Amino acid sequence: MTSTAQVTPRPQARDWPLFWSKVGRIVGKVILYAVLAFGAYIFFLPFAWMVTTSLKPAAYAYEVPIQWFPKKITLDAYIYGWKTLPFPLFYRNTAIITAANIVGLVLSSSLVAFGFARIRFAGRDAWFLILLSTMMLPAQVTLIPIYLFWSKLKLVNTFWPLIIPEWLTNAYNVFLLRQFFMTIPIDYDDAARIDGASWFRIYSQIIVPMSKPALGVIAIQAFAWNWNNFLGPLIYLNETRKFTISIGLRLFQTQQSSKMPETMAMSVVALIPTLIVFFIAQRYFIQGIVITGVKG
């Protein structure tokens, strides 16, 4: 393999005059940026509307054509939202639940996914199919039995029904991580097994360090999902002081009907932490190219 490497380091440029290959590359770049910018425009527009609406006085919120840069900018909607409801408290509650669940979910789903992806054991495939099938029954019909379970344990109106299930992982995250674990060559495990390493050691010292991008995705998604979770808090939390942001927002919508700028303002506020976390985390979990080669 290595002996041929020095002969043609850049085979694609071999038959092509250098000038045209350069022009081709520039044209490619231009097209790439044009496509990216167009797509970003489409993806961003509804969000931009959300932001400008939140900055408009209520009277101008429904104006046609849309004023993308309103002549009169006001923070009234934001101030109003923060004054009428205990949003700092909602923020705190949401942060507690989310933080606990990210830790629990990353831990539990990586363990379970490792079991399914790397160990061959009796009944594994059947259990995996059962795991997948638990996602196929609409949550609407299992909602009531599960609620009764938590209320028997007297845990309704605490954070526990929102935290314990995440610490016991769920089908989605196990399946996701299993797919990633299965792309890591099995030779690593075999070599480590021959050297007498335990399964736990393979998990903690080979598979987990090599799966940082995937674990990062799990963490980001767990953050976004828990931060926005609506149904869970709606069912299990009934005191206002225990509310999370998502159901707090809804309280806000029902108290003042059709206050578009205020609703959008609070949606923007609710979204900001997810953006910050994503922006910081994505450097770590997407930038570093993982070198998982086993030289054959």
Added chain:
Amino acid sequence: MTEHVLEEVPKRSRLTPRARDTIAGYLFILPWLIHFFMLILGAMLASLVISFAKTDLLTGFKWVGLQNYRDLFKDPLFVKSLRVTAIYTFTVVPLGVIVALSIALLLNQKVAFLGFWRLIYYLPSVVSGVAVAVLWTWVLNPRFGLLNVGLMRLGIPQESLPRWIYSEKWAVPSFVLMGLWGAGGAMLLYLAGLQGIPTHLYEAAMIDGANAWQKFWHVTIPMLTPTIFFNMLMSIIGSFQVFTQVYVMTAGGPNNASLTIVLYLYQRGFINLRFGYASAIAWILFFIILFFTMLVIRSSTMWVYYEGELKK
């Protein structure tokens, strides 16, 4: 890494290696097994039992055997909801794979301000369900919505503009559009998958004189198939159960053109308090989803490639 591994001395054990692997396997999946036996199994069985009864879960409970299931197949609204959901799913699943994968491939290039682009494409998928619905109700407004205003600028006459969620013909496509707008979640997974492709494979391909297209087709795509497989399955499972957007935006209308299965289940269960009937709908849906996921899983041996597959 290997030097740590070497420290450990194999322990003696009376169990065969196979039995020890089985014990290890079950210990690893224990958290989920507890979840399953503590919460999921009981709830699933309860809904199955209820599907053979007529009950509002509060005052009465009467066994009716298979009556709910028999009634369902004669229920024109149920049949309608099956059709609506099937059309939605079989449009949004393939389009979703294509859109998310294309964006991921673009964002895996050397591009300036990469973090910024990724953020923009990812953004829509983290806006919470209700906010998305509110936002899109406005975007799709036939008269002053963002979409139709844009189409009008492109020169499409006002009379021929689609009425989106207010028209029978365009209601389902509207939800498909919304679904594609949230492709950022799947894109993120493809990006992580792309990052996981070992560089030595590309080096080897380059040495063999492969061009960009061949590298894409013979290295990138095969190595991404586990992620594509995952996204396809999750998208099938999720699309068949589409609910929140439809519930908030059209409540199934106009003229039931967007009545999805889970929305119908919700109406029968939580509005008409016919929980037996609702549970029967849920179980039929369960088997429909199971059928299509099994099709994909069965076919996966032909097209999904696992570098770390356990050899038999």
